[in-house]
Amino acid sequence: MSEALARIDPVSGSAVFANGVTLTLVEPMARFSLRARQPEALEQLLGFKLPRKIGASLDCAACLGPDEWLLRAAAGTKIASGSGQPVSITEISERSVCLIVEGARAAEVLASGCPLDLDRFAVGRATRTVFETVEIILLRTGEDRFQVEVWRSFAPWLRTALETAALQLR
């Protein structure tokens, strides 16, 4: 965005490796919270399809609730403001950071603090949940690969918690 000012992320970008599990910070991206009673209203504005089922994802959009989608795109992406329409489009690019938890035992690391049944959380699913007391959005992007969206001020704690869990796998 800016040449003059440096970006600073709340956690470092380098990968941490323990017991076959890596934790990596995802590069900056654009994020938008999309809200509407009817997904068609948003689809017309944005020109792409939104997933209909809660917990489903389609391309870069995930359906988080009956009237809520999370859109993630390349950094700097601009979209319509929705002004005058019965929708809400709010930019939240910097609200959270995304950690990738990857490896054969990635699900085990997440299960140390996330009460979801990850056996039943198929690739492509996305949902708002918690890790211990911290709210996260969890996306399964591969059998052994998860993305964890977390608000930036909680990221250092979450990263330490995930790292500790990965280190202590037996």
Place this chain on the structure above:
Amino acid sequence: MSGFRLDQGGRVDRSRRVSFSFDGATYRGFAGDTLASALLANGVMLFGRSFKYHRPRGLLGAGSEEPNALVSVSRGPGRHTPNLRATAVEIYEGLAATSQNRWPSLKTDLGAINDRLGMFLPAGFYTKTFMWPRSFWDKLYEPAIRRMAGLGEAPSEIDPDHYGAVYAHCDLLIVGAGPAGIDAALEASGTSKRVILIDEQDEPGGGALDDPALWSWLNESLKDLAAAPNVTVLSRTTAFGYYHDNFVGAVERLTDHWAEIGSGPREKLWRIRAGAVILAQGAIERPLVFAANDVPGVMLASAARTFLQRYGVAVGKSVALMAAHDSGWRDAFAHARAGVNVAAIIDVRETIDAALLAEAQALGIAVRLGHSVIEVHGRLGVKGMTVARNDGSAATRIACDALLMAGGWTPSVHLWSHSKGSFAWDEALGAYVPDRPNEKVRCVGACSGKWNFGSGIVIDALPTPRNQARIKAFVDFQNDVTAKDIHLAVREGFKSIEHIKRYTTTGMATDQGKTSNLNGLQIASQALGRPVTEVGLTTFRPPYTPQTFGALAGHAKDDLFQPTRKTPIDGWAEEHGAVFELVAQWRRARYFPQGGDDMHAAVNRECRAVRSAVGIFDASTLGKIEVVGPDAAEFLNRIYTNPWKALEPGRCRYGLLLREDGFITDDGVSARLTPDRFHLTTTTGGAARVLNTMEDYLQTEWPELDVWLTSTTEQWAVIALQGPLARQLLEPLVEGIDLAAEAFPHMAIREGTICGVPTRLFRVSFTGELGFEINVPAAYGRALWEQLMNAGAAWGITPYGTEAMHVLRAEKGFIIVGQDTDGTVTPHDAGLDWAVGKKKPDFVGKRSLARPDIVAAGRKQLVGLLTDDPAVVLEEGAQIVADPAQAIPMTMIGHVTSSYWSEALGRSIALALIEGGHQRMGEMLHVPMPGQVIRAKVSSMVFYDPQGARLHV
């Protein structure tokens, strides 16, 4: 046979010797031994001292039900674990265990004087005796009693261990890996169900471990389960609690049995959500109640057989059996067949199954039917017993060094009880058995009351010709409750087991009455002359056995105790020596000391800079909510007290939020960006609560509104620039925004860029000075802060913290919700009438503002307070009185809510909530403090620049 270890038999690994210590003495055992079996093998019978009477105690049981043999294990600093059951401590090379509740030693314990004084220590003794004088309780009685009566010592150092945790999900959870649990797991192993089988012991098998005839079946079954991909078997794992919707908590012990503990977690907390649960927890044998039934060497018959057949250890050289149930006979026969002398079988029953009698005869065991033990001889260990006919005649002394008790069986229904399943009384078993489930759960095997241990009679206490008041026949071994204590409770009028339990403490020890509950019930039932079902059923609560705090706390300590939220600028503040304070979950810079500054000096310097030049403040923690949609203005109009519909895009407004009861709950300045988009701010601590409240109204009260709320607190870093030079500093850095006063007035918002980054620039002030709040995407917050510091160096820019912010806002009479309000303050009380829309048809809390008590005179109102002596700074929270000469207790008419030294005014200032405060302007009030009464005059809340001239420049 060497010592008490049999030449053969048992599941211990005789090829692996293990040395360990108990109370400093070194012993040897085998891999696979528990501390109990290994000490027994060495001839040790004495394991501990009892809780109240300090009586010598040995082993009663062989598993987690053990009430007596509590020991402490220490393995280095911070690794001291008290109150472990010796029967559940696996030995390892170097294990160091000690006994508890004795001084100076286990064999010579001075506390045993309590045993002699037993007549004077009945149930309820402490509450009856030490009530007077009341003031002695805290300092004298309680500490003295705690020293005398007790368990092991709590560790005093920080626990260095890690504790893991996991959420697990399964279709079927089976608790207990005895034959019934293993059968259930085998049955499910061929299905697609996810099965978890957990067991508290070091190896699965339960009762099968005590029966060599079942070992080959056990081996085969465990092999099959290990091969089944859908079955997880967890040993050394205790299911401690059963919660709603088949949620079961369990702790797996990972390293306590290792000689070298390594670096991994010590224990792991399993939080298991199960589709269905099968409880296969088995049954626990019941002791018999007779005089001196607690002498070391008197134990459950089934426990003796466990030591014999599982560990290859005889509990004595010559054992006797006191039975009320057939199962004990089989245990005695097992001893005889293993070559242990069986001195006698005594059975309280007059007639016995002929097959048992024949077998006893074949094994050459003397049998006495219709007899009971009326005394046990020996103090530190059994030396013999006296038995008599049930009518008290023909008392005979029989020598033996161990006495086995077979009193029947009690199903282990603890988890069933946690799950709120109902119970049925089974007269034949003398026990409550599971009846109707409350969750998706069923009981199998012995815990359902179905067992093949033979039959028996249910008896409250063995017949004795002796004076009941003169004997100690124990019911609850761990809490030292005797049959006569329960009789006493009944005589004193207690009729329900819930009351008897609390009065006598029976069943209330750490073993939760596993061996005592039903004997206590039977005795109470007999004493009351009412059936057991009318006396009651006690409830079991988690945990099934005591668990470590570490397992429950998990990683929640040190860095991981709870998240400390930090702003993007926090790192700069830390590098520049800021002193921090916690506000909700956030840490915020409180002040920035320079040189040898104390807080007072730093805050004064920071305040001076804001009033005379420019200050810079990290306001990133302010809650932010983006309110978007065609009905956004309508929504805010209903939520806030003041009107919002006419607010023009580009302008800001102060919003006041009430609860339904009309009291202030939050406030903040919000901006209208476009007709259907608002940028709200809330207090730091109120951000989540306000969003939830708004979402609640939107979803439940006004679902027709097309408006959505998005938290943007963390999207933006917010830097406040406050002071007369703020505009000059900002001007060269901002593009696309005209900062001129007429183009960008106070309470306005503009969008543009600053240092090349998009910004939402607010012209607002919480200091009374010309001020801006610069919102930039959070990742750029720190770089922008540094840029502003560089650019402002020439202007004397000064970072200030929350403390100076508080002083500056108090000088202007701006309130802090939660400090100057306490949940009982209305807008009128706070002098904020101007922020309440008089013409609005409704807003949250409007109706309450007309209630009689809210409009009544004499409410506490927020006012300013100026001390007579300008140098005196009042204490926040100090009480205020009208007349200092009145008698104590004085009538307090209010209290100080905020109080500071005002550098700008050169004197102290304060805000206070005072009864009828608005009508007291100029009145002199008094603040009584230790050693003096401070005089202070009621004033306006606005102490500095009352006309607001400094804002509009």
